[in-house]
Amino acid sequence: MLDGSWMRLESNASFAPSLRGSVGVMPSEEYTSIELSGTDRPGLLSEVCAVLADLGCNVVNAEIWTHNARAAAVVHVTDESTGCAIKDPTHLSTIKDLLCNVLRGDDDLKTANMKLSPPGVTNRGRRLHQIMFADRDYERVGGTGVEGVENKSPRPHVTLFDCIQKEYTVITMRSKDRPKLLFDIICTLTDMQYVVFHGVVKTGRMEAYQEFFIRHVDGLPISSEAERERVAQCLEAAIERRASEGMELELCTEDRVGLLSDITKIFRENSLCIKRAEISTKGGKAIDTFYVTDVTGNAVDPKMIDSICRQIGHTILKVKKHRSNASPPKAPQGTTMGFLFGNLFKARSFQNFKLIRSYS
Incomplete structure (x- = not known):
């Protein structure tokens, strides 16, 4: 287990998302x-x-x-x-x-x-996720980055497995921590029409661990290996897109x-x-x-x-x-939550946070 504070996120299990919802300000005629x-x-x-x-x-x-x-x-x-x-x-x-x-x-x-x-x-960052997802940027081009250059950044680690007793699919993600990481993950899952029912998020020195219990909007867990592989690829891409090198x-x-x-x-x-x-x-x-x-x-x-x-x-x-691609210096004690959630949330405010409603 990582050192740091655990955060548990809960939602109403009967709630199903609508992709018509958007995040952002009202339309403008200014530009x-x-x-x-x-x-x-x-x-x-x-x-x-x-x-x-x-x-x-x-x-x-x-x-x-x-x-x-x-x-x-x-x-x-x-x-x-x-x-x-x-x-x-x-x-x-x-x-x-x-x-x-x-x-x-x-x-x-x-x-x-x-x-x-x-x-x-729509929130500009979320819209960029949607554009790149539609462009299928999650499909690796021979394990390379721009113009065939090998990507030397450490890859995020994403795994999916079944929770048969509760009929959930469990997703675990371990990656380098950064601002807006949680936002990027939740937006991607929502746009792929999955509902997050429970979640745990933890940050260590400069690493983030996330675990989510999900189902498809039709109420069913992920049923095939091909779908599991696609979800893992898409979440890896969501983690990597905003990373700054x-x-x-x-x-x-x-x-x-x-x-x-x-x-x-x-x-x-x-x-x-x-x-x-x-x-x-x-x-x-x-x-x-x-x-x-x-x-x-x-x-x-x-x-x-x-x-x-x-x-x-x-x-x-x-x-x-x-x-650089090297591991950054260790952060001082007491700052483990700041990177993942930015300035929007403080550690003590997550007890009643309704995760699945974050995009409405």
Whole structure:
């Protein structure tokens, strides 16, 4: 057993989820929401940003994930001339056509996807899980990561077995701990139409252990080995997608149209590969976070980063953190719950927490 605090999560056994429910804010007319998915490659984000800038689209905020040679993004843009959502059908059609061409590349064996969606309908992180799940990123490409580069990160350990007496399927997961881990697992199970009836979550020094008793929405446990294998693959992908590797760079400067295109172009020209990105604007300021490696997936040469920071400006682009594949230093006592649940929950608040209602 791991050292740390155990948390038990219970739900009403008669409750069945509805996939029509969503997490997030109400729809907004302030921006146009664009969803993208396609084969990952170095420089892809730079190409997407260049197209948007050329078409007069200002990126208000965005989140970009890559996993298992696939890439997905949810991007919110406004019209450069009006500062509002883009509504002209011709303009929207042009955006879609050009972005699809960029995503498709020269030899994309999978279909590239781009669509416009109502803003604010679903939590952005959850929507990215849904996009990548639909893109079947959980299917391993020869055990490799981006562009055939071997993924050196430790794999999460997911097992499923039957609890015959109670007619449940039991899932156990052991992985490196990180923020929003529980959220990612529950959203994935819910979107796959499983109900969580009981759960136990525990964190050790920097490791998380989760155990859930589930059934399908039809009330039955998982019945076949093929289904068990698919669920395990999907949960491994859910754990890995948001994991941050490489060097964390933070950009903070006055916002302007084309800023993201210029920054990502510099990254591309210096052979940086963006593994994940969070783009936001607030009060006229652009506050962006990038997680970067070199094109082979290895750590970036510090001299290269220093050169890029000088080019952009040391007060604008800063190195925040370097995340390696090695085990991180041990956390101090008394902090074991913070990473898994972020700032939303405290250890003592889980006694009456209704887990299955978390997405409604």
